Amino acid sequence: MRICGPKTSVCCTILSVWGIIMLVLMGIFLYTQSVALAEDLPYDENASWKTPQEFLNEAERLYSKSAYNCWIAACLYVVTLVISLQQYYANRKASYTI
Numbered sequence: 859m860r861i862c863g864p865k866t867s868v869c870c871t872i873l874s875v876w877g878i879i880m881l882v883l884m885g886i887f888l889y890t891q892s893v894a895l896a897e898d899l900p901y902d903e904n905a906s907w908k909t910p911q912e913f914l915n916e917a918e919r920l921y922s923k924s925a926y927n928c929w930i931a932a933c934l935y936v937v938t939l940v941i942s943l944q945q946y947y948a949n950r951k952a953s954y955t956i
Contacts, residue, residue, distance in 0.1 A: 860948050867945035874939035878932050885928035891921045899924060 862870070888895055899920040907913040 860945065860952060862945050864946065864949040864953070867942050867949060870942035871939060871946060874935045874942055877935040878939065881928045881932035881935065885925045885932065888921050888925035888928060891918065895921075895924075 884895075896917070899917065901916075901920065905916070907916065
């Protein structure tokens with residue numbers, strides 16, 4: 859069953875591949891607690907940490923949570939990639955039968 863045309867399926871395939879690569883790498887960098895991504899962590903602006911260790915524990919938790927969120931989004935891009943490839947092959951098959 860065709861849902862989209864051949865150009866749309868190719869575009870979605872390319873975007874899905876790029877999204878998978880980007881989000882997997884970003885998840886790896888977040889999981890390894892890259893300092894360059896510290897500004898992207900969703901800190902509570904009104905939080906007051908009593909000790910530096912509390913702040914570090916919260917930062918570690920936020921790094922892990924963000925990494926897992928990136929990997930979940932990458933998995934959703936894999937689903938999009940599969941659907942896009944299916945549409946590409948469905949469009950190719952339809953053009954051969956006409």
